[in-house]
Amino acid sequence: MALMIFSLRIFFFLSVLLSFGVIELEGSHHACSNLLNLELPSTCQAKEPYRTGYHFQPPKNWINDPNGPLIYKNVYHHFYQYNPHGVAWSPNIVWAHSTSNDLVNWIPHDDALNPSEPFDINGCWSGSATILPGEKPAIFYTGINSENEQVQNLAFPKNLSDPFLREWVKIPQNPLMIPTEANQINADSFRDPSTAWLGSDNRWRLVIGSKQNQTGLAILYMSEDFLHWTRVNHTFHSAKENGMWECPDFFPVSNSSPIGLDTSTNGPDVKHVLKVSLFDTAKEYYTIGTYNLDKDLYNPDKGSEESDLGLRYDYGKFYASKSFFDSAKNRRILWGWSNESSSANDDIKKGWSGLQTIPRTILLDESGKQLVQWPIEELEKLRTKQVRLPRIVIEGGSLHEVLGVTAAQADIEVTFEISDFEKTEVLDPSWTDPQILCSKKDASVYGGLGPFGLLVLASESLQEYTAVFYRIFKSHNNKYVVLMCSDQSRSSLNENNDKTTYGAFVDVDPVHEKLSLRSLIDHSIVESFGGEGKACITARVYPTLAVDGYTSLYTFNYGKEGVKITGSAWSMRTAKINRSRKEENE
Ligand SMILES: *[C@@H]1O[C@H](CO)[C@@H](O)[C@H](O)[C@H]1NC(C)=O
Ligand SMILES: *[C@@H]1O[C@H](CO)[C@@H](O)[C@H](O)[C@H]1NC(C)=O
Ligand SMILES: *[C@@H]1O[C@H](CO)[C@@H](O)[C@H](O)[C@H]1NC(C)=O
Numbered sequence: 001m002a003l004m005i006f007s008l009r010i011f012f013f014l015s016v017l018l019s020f021g022v023i024e025l026e027g028s029h030h031a032c033s034n035l036l037n038l039e040l041p042s043t044c045q046a047k048e049p050y051r052t053g054y055h056f057q058p059p060k061n062w063i064n065d066p067n068g069p070l071i072y073k074n075v076y077h078h079f080y081q082y083n084p085h086g087v088a089w090s091p092n093i094v095w096a097h098s099t100s101n102d103l104v105n106w107i108p109h110d111d112a113l114n115p116s117e118p119f120d121i122n123g124c125w126s127g128s129a130t131i132l133p134g135e136k137p138a139i140f141y142t143g144i145n146s147e148n149e150q151v152q153n154l155a156f157p158k159n160l161s162d163p164f165l166r167e168w169v170k171i172p173q174n175p176l177m178i179p180t181e182a183n184q185i186n187a188d189s190f191r192d193p194s195t196a197w198l199g200s201d202n203r204w205r206l207v208i209g210s211k212q213n214q215t216g217l218a219i220l221y222m223s224e225d226f227l228h229w230t231r232v233n234h235t236f237h238s239a240k241e242n243g244m245w246e247c248p249d250f251f252p253v254s255n256s257s258p259i260g261l262d263t264s265t266n267g268p269d270v271k272h273v274l275k276v277s278l279f280d281t282a283k284e285y286y287t288i289g290t291y292n293l294d295k296d297l298y299n300p301d302k303g304s305e306e307s308d309l310g311l312r313y314d315y316g317k318f319y320a321s322k323s324f325f326d327s328a329k330n331r332r333i334l335w336g337w338s339n340e341s342s343s344a345n346d347d348i349k350k351g352w353s354g355l356q357t358i359p360r361t362i363l364l365d366e367s368g369k370q371l372v373q374w375p376i377e378e379l380e381k382l383r384t385k386q387v388r389l390p391r392i393v394i395e396g397g398s399l400h401e402v403l404g405v406t407a408a409q410a411d412i413e414v415t416f417e418i419s420d421f422e423k424t425e426v427l428d429p430s431w432t433d434p435q436i437l438c439s440k441k442d443a444s445v446y447g448g449l450g451p452f453g454l455l456v457l458a459s460e461s462l463q464e465y466t467a468v469f470y471r472i473f474k475s476h477n478n479k480y481v482v483l484m485c486s487d488q489s490r491s492s493l494n495e496n497n498d499k500t501t502y503g504a505f506v507d508v509d510p511v512h513e514k515l516s517l518r519s520l521i522d523h524s525i526v527e528s529f530g531g532e533g534k535a536c537i538t539a540r541v542y543p544t545l546a547v548d549g550y551t552s553l554y555t556f557n558y559g560k561e562g563v564k565i566t567g568s569a570w571s572m573r574t575a576k577i578n579r580s581r582k583e584e585n586e
């Protein structure tokens with residue numbers, strides 16, 4: 001195969017170089033080259049530059065939380081919070097519904113739940129699905145009732161012979177759980193029922209997010225028949241100074257084999273995970289711990305950080321996530337909502353707001369101390385031509401373009417090998433916050449070992465790019481510390497976007513282990529997986545120049561030490577997601 005890469009040596013700082021305003025490229029290599037910033041031919045102009053090619057989104061309007069994911073008769077169901085009337089959130093939201101055979105291509109259906117009854121007339125908010133014995137799906141969701149209180153309602157499919165479960169019936173006994181003076185639940189803070197699990201005593205349990213003053217709460221309910229629910233007097237779990245807990249997700253993970261577990265599974269080889277979404281900061285965190293069945297309590301493992309400074313599925317734009325057990329493939333799959341970083345006005349111009357991230361499989365890491373995530377294997381069906389990166393050492397101060405892929409819609413997976421650690425910078429003990437460290441030492445700041453990584457959604461003369469990269473430090477106890485960053489500061493010339501830089505420390509030992517990085521690039525979203533899924537960062541970006549055929553992809557190293565790189569990149573086909581009937585038939 002021809003060398004798909006050519007290298008471009010730069011002098012010291014990228015910023016120095018950029019200040020001259022030019023980077024000389026050896027000839028034109030894109031169908032839609034924009035080197036001179038000339039008026040672009042109309043064939044190269046994207047009508048909707050930010051619409052995604054393979055991330056889930058409906059044709060228009062606002063979406064937020066993924067709801068009640070499930071598999072039924074080998075069909076995957078994805079419900080999501082949807083405002084049929086506009087690009088902004090509105091309380092009287094509905095459950096939109098799509099189904100899929102592969103979690104990649106989706107068919108739209110009519111809304112599954114709409115506000116219609118006194119117990120949900122002001123909105124059908126988030127909830128979860130449970131598969132009852134006899135393969136009978138059930139949905140618990142939060143309704144906003146006619147008094148604007150948050151109550152919990154149950155719905156069943158109308159026709160179990162319909163694999164698409166197109167119609168749902170809200171049971172007449174609703175609401176099944178309500179806030180009262182007696183139970184001391186605040187009617188504004190009582191939402192997002194979890195998937196229910198069955199204990200060995202044959203009783204069902206589920207948790208609901210809440211708060212008491214600033215303490216975040218997971219309120220436990222129990223039932224023998226799934227219809228009559230009683231609040232358990234003690235709190236299942238709580239954490240001070242968390243504020244409101246939204247979307248609690250509680251599930252088992254295996255500590256002996258790389259498989260997912262049904263939500264009701266328990267036993268000696270099982271750990272439990274509690275994930276909560278913090279309403280106050282719009283961030284999530286999870287802990288790994290033990291589920292005490294006798295006392296019906298969850299205890300996070302010793303040393304768990306119970307705030308958004310703790311473990312997160314994703315250190316970027318990712319919220320209101322929910323997992324489910326895929327019984328067809330024995331895996332647990334995680335969905336999350338990635339909201340826009342653009343202004344409300346730009347959302348109106350686009351006509352839509354919000355994406356779902358690529359479903360990820362989640363497993364307990366071998367260390368038992370964190371989870372690892374990876375894009376579902378089905379996504380690889382969208383990969384087209386593979387472009388192998390030549391196995392080279394990228395010298396400090398160089399960048400190499402990856403040619404031959406549609407850089408605005410791509411998947412790239414690379415591994416870095418470091419043989420010389422001599423020039424590693426020392427980690428200042430005050431540098432404890434990875435996000436702040438990534439903002440201070442963004443991609444343009446020259447380092448010792450790193451920054452090295454990818455420049456994605458880059459315009460040809462690098463006025464715009466999003467940098468996903470590593471920096472390695474040496475701590476005072478002589479351990480290497482790996483920092484992963486997603487730097488959006490130069491992602492767009494449009495100043496109205498939120499360009500916050502994100503960061504995470506990745507638990508990889510770079511001396512003995514290879515350091516990998518995978519990025520799913522899709523027009524306005526960059527989902528990155530560091531250390532084989534030990535740290536994930538999702539960013540939303542809106543380049544003005546680096547759109548469609550004008551987009552470039554680079555590997556780079558602005559450290560002093562050379563780094564060996566191997567890997568591949570793929571152009572990604574467009575998934576079939578909620579197309580019109582006409583397109584479906586094409
Ligand atoms: C239930 O669904 C099946 C499969 O789609 C369909 O053949 C049948 O007519 C449906 N029954 C009713 C009562 O709608
Ligand atoms: C909540 O705060 C109020 C005052 O702000 C206090 O009186 C009350 O005891 C607190 N409740 C709990 C459960 O801490
Ligand atoms: C909760 O406490 C009340 C009295 O405080 C008691 O009557 C009730 O049985 C308890 N419920 C459970 C499920 O333990």
Ligand SMILES: *[C@@H]1O[C@H](CO)[C@@H](O)[C@H](O)[C@H]1NC(C)=O
Nearest residue numbers: 281282319339340341342498
């Ligand atoms: C959505 O994005 C905005 C701006 O980037 C951010 O401030 C907000 O907290 C986000 N909300 C959620 C729920 O993620």
Ligand SMILES: CC(=O)N[C@H]1CO[C@H](CO)[C@@H](O)[C@@H]1O
Nearest residue numbers: 058059060096108578579580
């Ligand atoms: C939920 C949703 O947005 N569904 C849409 C799927 O696509 C069809 C055709 O474009 C629309 O009519 C639906 O509204």
